[in-house]
Amino acid sequence: MARIVTCPKRKFRFDIGYSRVFACRGCPESYLDRCNMVKFPKRGYELPKV
Numbered sequence: 603m604a605r606i607v608t609c610p611k612r613k614f615r616f617d618i619g620y621s622r623v624f625a626c627r628g629c630p631e632s633y634l635d636r637c638n639m640v641k642f643p644k645r646g647y648e649l650p651k652v
Contacts, residue, residue: 609642616643618651 605618618640625641626632639648 607640609645610649612644614642614644 606615607618607621608615621641621643622632625643625646626637629637631637638651640651641648
């Protein structure tokens with residue numbers, strides 16, 4: 603099931619899975635699903651998951 607997030611600044615919408623694959627590449631926390639943050643693929647900043 604897709605979990606869609608909307609960037610509060612630019613209104614860009616994306617799936618958290620997409621973020622984990624592309625923006626969080628190489629981070630061990632994302633592969634273990636222990637990360638409580640969402641990294642925005644186009645800008646690279648992070649916000650807590652809601």
